Amino acid sequence: MDREGLIFRYERVLERLEAACAAAGRSRAEVTLLAVSKLHSVEAVAALYAAGQKDFGENYVQEALRKRREMTALQGTGAAGEGSGDGGMRWHFIGHLQSRKAALAAGNFALIHSLDSRRLADALERSLASAGLRQSVLIQVNLAKEAQKSGIAAEDLPALAEYVSQVCPHLDLRGLMCLPPVFDAGQAARPHFARLHALRENLRVRLLSPLPELSMGMSGDFEAAVGEGATLVRIGTDIFGPRAVAQSMH
Ligand SMILES: *Cc1c(COP(=O)(O)O)cnc(C)c1O
DSSP: HHHHHHHHHHHHHHHHHHHHHHHOOOGGGGEEEEETTTHHHHHHHHHHHTOOEEEEESSSSHHHHHHEEEHHHSSOOSSSSTTOOOGGEEEEEEEEOOGGGHHHHHTTTSEEEEEOHHHHHHHHHHHHHTTTOOOOEEEEETTTOOOOOOOBBBBGGGHHHHHHHOOOOOOEEEEEEEOOOOOOOOOGGGGHHHHHHHHHHHHHHHHHHOOOOOEEEOOOTTHHHTTTOOOOEOHHHHHOSSSSSSOOOO
């Protein structure tokens, strides 16, 4: 691992994020940077944590849980959720979550960004209820109904959000997440982010719930997302460099 390169790239991303907040007239404290560490080593995670990074995003449940265990072993940290102490490290699940893996994920992440079906909500709710745990979640919206991407279609969002709030007492619905249909498109992604923001405003009124989180923006377009109200930006490549294995994104 090239530690110097990693820290250099991380600091450039922090500067860009600060500039994006300033340009949008927003406080830097409103936006949480998630370092997306999928397919990168636990040594890289540890180096970034030592540099002050607290929030990490992972796409695969077993990989995430393994890294968390290894971080705990390395430095007595790697806590699952908010308020659990242990150096304040927070793991987020941002990948597609299959219902059959729900029991592995439930209660193990500060936030699951990718709830996208009743079936998954039911599976999470069952595991959480039997373990006596709660789990914060975002609903992932598939804005352009792309077949290869996960997420629920915008027209089905209100029904799923109502279902989660009314039928799943162990799930805390905190907001929405999206992957825009254009990739690495910079400002061209901005209308998609505006749309997710608008969907959230409608849901707020409907559910009478603040839904404070908007998870949107990646390496190629996070400035545009910050301009449209992102509270969580998910940056992988621009921090860690290219991933060893090309993976499809969900
Ligand atoms: C991999 C991934 C990211 C990070 O993407 P980069 O382009 O490497 O910054 C963000 N969000 C999700 C859901 C991902 O799967």
